[in-house]
Amino acid sequence: MRSHLELHNSPHQTLKFYKLFVFQNTSPDHYTYPILLRSCTARVSEPEGKQIHDHVVKFGFDSDVYVRNTLINLYAVCGNMVSARQVFEESLVLDLVSWNTLLAGYVNLGDVMEAERVYDLMPERSTIASNSMIVSFGRKGSVVKARRLFDQIQGKDMVSWSAMISCYEQNGMCEEALVLFVDMNANGVMVDEVVVVSAISACTSLSVVWMGRSVHGLTEKVGIQDYVSLQNALIHLYSSCGEILDAQKLFNGGIVLDLVSWNSMISGYLMCGLVEDAKTLFDSMVEKDVVTWSAMISGYAQHGCFAEAVALFQEMQLLGIKPDESALVSVISACTNMAALDLGKWIHAYISKNKLRVNVILGTTLIDMYVKCGCVENALEVFHAMEEKGVSTWNALIRGLAMNGLVEKSLNMFADMKKTKTLPNEITFMGVLGACRHMGLVDEGRRYFSSMTQEHKIEPNVKHYGCMVDLLGRAGLLREAEELIESMPMAPDVATWGALLGACRKHHNNEMGERLGRKLIQLQPDHDGFHVLLSNIYASRGNWGDVFEIRRVMAQHGVVKIPGCSMIEANGIVHEFLAGDKTHPQINDIEHMLDEVAAKLKIEGYAPITSEVSLDIDEEEKETALFNHSEKLAVAFGLITIPPPAPIRIIKNLRICNDCHTVVKLISKAFDREIVVRDRHRFHHFKHGSCSCMEFW
DNA sequence: ATAGGGTTAG
Numbered sequence: 147m148r149s150h151l152e153l154h155n156s157p158h159q160t161l162k163f164y165k166l167f168v169f170q171n172t173s174p175d176h177y178t179y180p181i182l183l184r185s186c187t188a189r190v191s192e193p194e195g196k197q198i199h200d201h202v203v204k205f206g207f208d209s210d211v212y213v214r215n216t217l218i219n220l221y222a223v224c225g226n227m228v229s230a231r232q233v234f235e236e237s238l239v240l241d242l243v244s245w246n247t248l249l250a251g252y253v254n255l256g257d258v259m260e261a262e263r264v265y266d267l268m269p270e271r272s273t274i275a276s277n278s279m280i281v282s283f284g285r286k287g288s289v290v291k292a293r294r295l296f297d298q299i300q301g302k303d304m305v306s307w308s309a310m311i312s313c314y315e316q317n318g319m320c321e322e323a324l325v326l327f328v329d330m331n332a333n334g335v336m337v338d339e340v341v342v343v344s345a346i347s348a349c350t351s352l353s354v355v356w357m358g359r360s361v362h363g364l365t366e367k368v369g370i371q372d373y374v375s376l377q378n379a380l381i382h383l384y385s386s387c388g389e390i391l392d393a394q395k396l397f398n399g400g401i402v403l404d405l406v407s408w409n410s411m412i413s414g415y416l417m418c419g420l421v422e423d424a425k426t427l428f429d430s431m432v433e434k435d436v437v438t439w440s441a442m443i444s445g446y447a448q449h450g451c452f453a454e455a456v457a458l459f460q461e462m463q464l465l466g467i468k469p470d471e472s473a474l475v476s477v478i479s480a481c482t483n484m485a486a487l488d489l490g491k492w493i494h495a496y497i498s499k500n501k502l503r504v505n506v507i508l509g510t511t512l513i514d515m516y517v518k519c520g521c522v523e524n525a526l527e528v529f530h531a532m533e534e535k536g537v538s539t540w541n542a543l544i545r546g547l548a549m550n551g552l553v554e555k556s557l558n559m560f561a562d563m564k565k566t567k568t569l570p571n572e573i574t575f576m577g578v579l580g581a582c583r584h585m586g587l588v589d590e591g592r593r594y595f596s597s598m599t600q601e602h603k604i605e606p607n608v609k610h611y612g613c614m615v616d617l618l619g620r621a622g623l624l625r626e627a628e629e630l631i632e633s634m635p636m637a638p639d640v641a642t643w644g645a646l647l648g649a650c651r652k653h654h655n656n657e658m659g660e661r662l663g664r665k666l667i668q669l670q671p672d673h674d675g676f677h678v679l680l681s682n683i684y685a686s687r688g689n690w691g692d693v694f695e696i697r698r699v700m701a702q703h704g705v706v707k708i709p710g711c712s713m714i715e716a717n718g719i720v721h722e723f724l725a726g727d728k729t730h731p732q733i734n735d736i737e738h739m740l741d742e743v744a745a746k747l748k749i750e751g752y753a754p755i756t757s758e759v760s761l762d763i764d765e766e767e768k769e770t771a772l773f774n775h776s777e778k779l780a781v782a783f784g785l786i787t788i789p790p791p792a793p794i795r796i797i798k799n800l801r802i803c804n805d806c807h808t809v810v811k812l813i814s815k816a817f818d819r820e821i822v823v824r825d826r827h828r829f830h831h832f833k834h835g836s837c838s839c840m841e842f843w
Numbered sequence: 844a845t846a847g848g849g850t851t852a853g
Contacts, residue, residue, distance in 0.1 A: 406850055409852075412851090
């Protein structure tokens with residue numbers, strides 16, 4: 147009778163057989179019910195379990211501990227702790243398994259409080275119960291409590307070690323996890339395929355391949371190497387450490403792998419930058435899950451293939467696959483990079499329409515997208531709607547407000563943040579100091595900078611120093627800026643020197659500029675920015691001989707100036723313009739529009755700022771060169787394509803030049819259009835002839 | 844033949 151039921155592996159078969167069996171009026175014995183209940187538990191099917199429970203009562207098997215324990219487990223696994231508890235409390239006889247099962251139920255539901263209460267009430271503490279508690283503490287991040295308990299266990303078994311190692315690993319204490327794993331071996335405790343997975347995960351997080359290799363060797367020695375999850379952990383280890391060939395060897399190694407293995411291999415290729423290989427594998431997969439899509443989309447986004455990321459997301463939509471948070475995060479960040487605001491808004495609407503949960507990461511990504519597209523209002527809306535906010539959420543908004551010229555709002559936001567329990571971090575101060583920089587708030591900047599160590603116990607890093615140098619330099623305090631560089635406890639980076647050099651150019655300190663420029667070119671002969679800045683300093687003085695010399699050195703070292711590029715989205719398509727670009731299909735219309743702009747601006751009294759052109763050409767040619775700047779082409783295209791009153795939004799890879807800034811200001815007045823330009827640094831909101839940056843950038 | 848530990852994306 148028992149074997150008949152068990153023969154039917156499929157749970158449905160088991161239940162069908164049972165109904166037949168009851169129908170024949172054969173009386174069940176006490177083996178019958180646990181089998182049926184386990185079948186329900188395996189499928190997490192509470193209604194069916196309830197049915198069996200009724201039969202248990204009807205046939206009088208509800209006094210059997212074994213049967214009752216199986217019932218407790220069924221309800222616990224289904225998440226119904228009320229019923230599980232009821233069965234437990236109504237039991238006349240309880241054994242250790244009853245307690246352990248109830249405890250495990252609370253642990254798996256994350257109810258540490260109740261788990262602890264049950265654990266304290268247990269008449270006798272088994273190793274199994276203690277192991278459960280280690281897991282429970284681990285999930286709540288109480289590593290110290292877990293360790294204390296681990297040390298108290300008298301008869302530690304393999305699972306005790308395994309749970310404690312996993313606890314460390316899950317809480318980011320990977321060194322401790324590995325130390326304990328080594329300890330476990332030294333104590334002669336057996337290892338199995340589960341505990342080595344935790345150890346390998348720890349090696350992966352720490353990027354210690356050699357240790358991972360030795361664990362891999364151990365598994366072969368003990369003969370447990372053929373487990374799928376172990377293979378998956380190893381594939382992940384090797385690919386995260388850049389050993390893609392080892393990962394590939396395992397992947398092609400003949401062991402039957404599952405979907406996770408394929409996903410791991412795809413993300414492995416992507417981690418190693420092998421986007422093509424990842425896509426080939428992706429295309430060859432018959433069965434894909436959300437993780438597969440998500441991995442591919444985020445891989446694309448991380449490698450700058452934004453259009454591909456978006457395309458894949460749309461393909462996923464067409465196939466009716468529901469994106470998870472990760473896919474959404476990746477595709478939104480792709481939108482941010484491409485300045486595809488319309489698509490970004492569509493995804494936001496999709497999230498709202500489908501009532502998807504906006505967690506901290508997703509919310510922060512949305513805020514970042516909105517602020518980087520110049521939509522402060524939308525960003526604030528998302529921010530206020532978020533139930534849970536992380537540091538990164540505040541950081542995104544503080545930085546974003548400042549980028550959009552709302553410096554005061556940004557600093558107020560920082561003050562609000564301090565009122566909450568969220569502690570600021572290094573990145574927060576990048577935002578705060580950046581805000582001061584955008585408005586030239588030298589005194590405030592100094593105060594925030596010193597408050598980092600004084601008040602918040604955060605040591606400033608190179609970037610914070612760079613920010614301060616830039617702030618001082620822009621304000622014309624060149625000596626103080628240079629002194630700050632000299633006082634830095636670490637070596638200044640390229641950006642720090644670059645900031646000072648830029649300040650020299652801005653404040654026409656050619657002596658210091660030349661001195662720094664020459665030094666920096668020696669330091670970094672392949673850096674395009676230094677050459678360009680120095681060349682600009684010479685050019686502004688009409689020193690064409692030196693300009694020519696620098697160009698020659700650049701050519702000799704193969705230094706190429708990154709070309710200016712502006713992007714604009716129209717009707718869901720992103721258009722790109724380079725300086726002097728004639729390749730756009732609507733170039734004739736654009737040039738017509740530029741003529742119209744030139745005519746209108748003449749009336750407004752515009753004079754081209756030809757000193758922005760670092761070429762030895764005559765004035766008229768300089769004017770033409772200025773009008774070829776990519777942002778002007780993009781604005782002209784926007785004037786043609788985007789109907790008012792919608793703002794014209796442009797993204798530029800470099801900083802906007804002085805002349806373009808003036809021209810766009812005038813256009814905003816002459817054509818009565820709102821124009822938003824994001825350069826590599828910040829936003830410029832042009833409206834009625836003025837800009838949100840208040841001439842500070 | 845009832846209870847405890849593990850893998851992939853962000």
